[in-house]
Amino acid sequence: MNWQAFWLTVRLAAIVSTILLAIGIPIASWLSYSRWRWKFLVEAAVALPIVLPPTVLGFYVLVALGSRSPIGRWWESVTGHSLAFTFEGLVIGSLLYSLPFAVQPFAASFGAVDRTLLQASASLGNSPLQTFRRIVLPLSKAGLVTGFALSFAHTLGEFGVVLMVGGNIPGVTRTISIDIFDQVEAANYSSANHTALLLLIISFVVLSIVYGLNRRPWAVGPWR
Amino acid sequence: MKIVIPARPAPQASLEPLSSELEVRIRKRYHNPEGSFNLNVHFRALAGFTILFGPSGAGKTTLLDCIAGLTPVDEGRIAVGGEDLYDSEKNKDVAAWKRRIGYVHQDVALFPHLTAEENVAYGLRTLRAAERRSRSRAMLALFSIAHLRDRRPAQISGGECQRVALARALVTRPRALLLDEPLAALDRPTKSHLIADLRMWNQQHRIPILFVTHSGEEVFALGNEVIVVESGRIVAQGQPHEVMRAPTIETVAHLSGFENIFDAKVVALSKARGTMTCHLMPCQQITRESITGESTTAAPDPCRLPTAAVELETPLVRANIGLHLRVGIRAGDLLLATVAPQGLSARNILPGTIRQLVQRDVMIAAMVDCGGAQFEVHITLAARDALQLVPGKAVWVVVKTHSCHLLAM
Numbered sequence: 001m002n003w004q005a006f007w008l009t010v011r012l013a014a015i016v017s018t019i020l021l022a023i024g025i026p027i028a029s030w031l032s033y034s035r036w037r038w039k040f041l042v043e044a045a046v047a048l049p050i051v052l053p054p055t056v057l058g059f060y061v062l063v064a065l066g067s068r069s070p071i072g073r074w075w076e077s078v079t080g081h082s083l084a085f086t087f088e089g090l091v092i093g094s095l096l097y098s099l100p101f102a103v104q105p106f107a108a109s110f111g112a113v114d115r116t117l118l119q120a121s122a123s124l125g126n127s128p129l130q131t132f133r134r135i136v137l138p139l140s141k142a143g144l145v146t147g148f149a150l151s152f153a154h155t156l157g158e159f160g161v162v163l164m165v166g167g168n169i170p171g172v173t174r175t176i177s178i179d180i181f182d183q184v185e186a187a188n189y190s191s192a193n194h195t196a197l198l199l200l201i202i203s204f205v206v207l208s209i210v211y212g213l214n215r216r217p218w219a220v221g222p223w224r
Numbered sequence: 225m226k227i228v229i230p231a232r233p234a235p236q237a238s239l240e241p242l243s244s245e246l247e248v249r250i251r252k253r254y255h256n257p258e259g260s261f262n263l264n265v266h267f268r269a270l271a272g273f274t275i276l277f278g279p280s281g282a283g284k285t286t287l288l289d290c291i292a293g294l295t296p297v298d299e300g301r302i303a304v305g306g307e308d309l310y311d312s313e314k315n316k317d318v319a320a321w322k323r324r325i326g327y328v329h330q331d332v333a334l335f336p337h338l339t340a341e342e343n344v345a346y347g348l349r350t351l352r353a354a355e356r357r358s359r360s361r362a363m364l365a366l367f368s369i370a371h372l373r374d375r376r377p378a379q380i381s382g383g384e385c386q387r388v389a390l391a392r393a394l395v396t397r398p399r400a401l402l403l404d405e406p407l408a409a410l411d412r413p414t415k416s417h418l419i420a421d422l423r424m425w426n427q428q429h430r431i432p433i434l435f436v437t438h439s440g441e442e443v444f445a446l447g448n449e450v451i452v453v454e455s456g457r458i459v460a461q462g463q464p465h466e467v468m469r470a471p472t473i474e475t476v477a478h479l480s481g482f483e484n485i486f487d488a489k490v491v492a493l494s495k496a497r498g499t500m501t502c503h504l505m506p507c508q509q510i511t512r513e514s515i516t517g518e519s520t521t522a523a524p525d526p527c528r529l530p531t532a533a534v535e536l537e538t539p540l541v542r543a544n545i546g547l548h549l550r551v552g553i554r555a556g557d558l559l560l561a562t563v564a565p566q567g568l569s570a571r572n573i574l575p576g577t578i579r580q581l582v583q584r585d586v587m588i589a590a591m592v593d594c595g596g597a598q599f600e601v602h603i604t605l606a607a608r609d610a611l612q613l614v615p616g617k618a619v620w621v622v623v624k625t626h627s628c629h630l631l632a633m
Contacts, residue, residue: 116333119294122320123327124347124396131321134346138337 001194004171005179012087012175013155016094020102020151021144023095028106028147029132047100054097054160061093061165085167090175093165094155101154102147109143110136146210153206157199244271246291246400246432250300254286254456263287263456266300269400271430273446275464277437278453284436285330287453288402291434292327293320304399304432326398330405332389334377340364340388341373347396363395367421383414390418394425401433407442419446482552482629483589483600488536490547495540499571499625502551504534504597534597537571538628552629555602559622560590562611572623574599578615581608588613592621 031043049057065083066072075083083089113136121131137144159177166173168182176199183192246269254263263283267274276284289295291302293309296317302310304325309318334343345360364370367387372380377388386406393401407415423446426433435446443450443464450467452460460467488502538551565573576594583589588608590601599621603613613619
């Protein structure tokens with residue numbers, strides 16, 4: 001059991017899902033309320049990581065982070081080292097990879113909030129932003145928890161993107177799924193089984209929390 | 225410590241009586257399930273209740289949404305207390321949340337995650353906590369819902385939810401109040417309590433209240449002024465007894481309870497007696513369902529072609545012989561007799577046959593066929609038993625001249 005890889009993965013997933021909570025809420029609210037006619041293109045782009053092979057996503061992230069790209073050069077000038085094959089690079093790749101798993105539940109729960117509640121809030125002198133904070137966010141708790149948990153679980157198990165962007169550096173970019181791969185390669189089946197089982201259990205627990213919450217989204221909702 | 229912060233400007237209604245007027249001139253294309261319509265209205269509402277009355281789909285809710293700023297207007301002007309909220313000429317459009325117009329939606333729209341008190345205090349965001357609490361508690365007490373303070377909307381009854389919604393809108397001291405059928409879902413005693421509470425509040429806070437309903441009863445209970453809206457236009461306006469008692473428009477007639485409506489042709493005028501004679505024509509009687517969108521029990525059957533001439537003496541109006549018009553008669557204004565009546569002042573005594581007796585609560589609706597014209601007559605259970613009325617029995621329908629209301633076609 002490689003605890004170093006385990007804690008690295010948990011740290012990665014926690015950081016990624018927390019950042020996604022912060023950037024996913026504005027994106028999701030824009031997706032739920034915008035009437036822009038080309039909005040569907042943005043929706044499609046956000047959903048891309050669901051269908052794209054992780055290696056494809058990883059490849060482009062690697063290219064974008066590399067020292068030939070403007071982003072990569074800017075990062076090197078600020079920090080003095082390259083983004084590729086670092087933990088930071090891994091975070092960026094994972095953010096893109098797990099984005100739809102956060103944004104889609106957020107957007108669905110924002111969209112499910114009854115519009116007349118928003119109108120009532122406006123008639124009571126609350127700006128759209130105040131209405132969002134006081135009405136939409138509290139009524140979307142279940143969706144926020146779901147998005148957070150799904151992006152956490154999804155990041156825990158990622159493999160392709162990590163391998164492309166981060167490589168396999170122990171303590172820096174070696175996550176559990178890569179560790180399992182290494183152990184299988186080395187014919188170390190018992191150790192691979194321990195790690196795989198742990199990942200399985202954690203993922204199951206996280207998903208159980210999600211579905212348990214969604215079973216009764218709001219005990220006092222008007223749509224019950 | 226001194227509490228200052230009058231976050232909102234004090235209401236000006238008490239200083240300048242005219243300033244609380246609501247002026248609405250709106251043109252807007254809107255859509256409802258039956259198609260798209262043009263909402264085109266112009267009216268002023270003074271302090272007090274103004275009833276917006278009309279069938280569903282007439283554009284009443286769209287009109288309120290326009291005034292509240294929740295839906296865009298194509299053209300026109302909306303002003304309250306002399307201040308423009310919307311003016312297409314000046315390119316002015318104040319955002320909904322800055323309009324200070326109270327709005328109680330048809331479906332109440334209480335915030336489900338907040339308690340009754342938090343709901344009421346919701347619009348007092350800019351006040352200090354102490355002020356916020358004292359004002360919302362005073363309002364809860366005024367609407368007799370102080371005991372529900374800590375409950376959530378799902379834990380209180382429909383009538384109580386309506387009270388919370390009203391309190392929530394009123395506590396912000398809006399410049400005008402829009403109520404979209406706020407009493408529709410309530411039983412009668414709850415309704416009359418709420419109406420009394422609203423009236424009491426309005427006596428202290430003289431602001432215009434636009435009250436949407438399609439119940440004729442509420443019109444009489446509340447209104448100083450009623451505006452009848454049909455297909456996006458104002459078709460009648462005035463005091464309730466003027467508009468409702470002598471309706472000149474068929475929609476109003478149906479909504480205000482004319483069970484009998486006949487197409488008729490003027491066949492004789494008697495200026496000396498102040499009456500005229502109308503010949504009832506075959507007609508397609510419009511059921512109330514098609515107008516209000518609500519099904520009513522046992523809607524009157526469409527009249528059949530008269531086999532014999534049925535004539536009615538009606539009050540005289542400015543009309544020429546041969547003019548087509550409609551006659552509306554309340555079922556409760558008609559009498560039934562089992563023998564040919566004599567010595568009556570009523571001018572119309574029509575022989576007929578009972579076709580059907582339908583019991584509605586404690587009332588009987590008798591459908592009587594008088595030579596092809598079918599009348600609905602409302603009688604009591606006792607009258608049915610005393611006269612031994614059964615389908616097939618020959619009767620006389622007695623219609624007073626002044627029970628015949630002439631409607632424009």
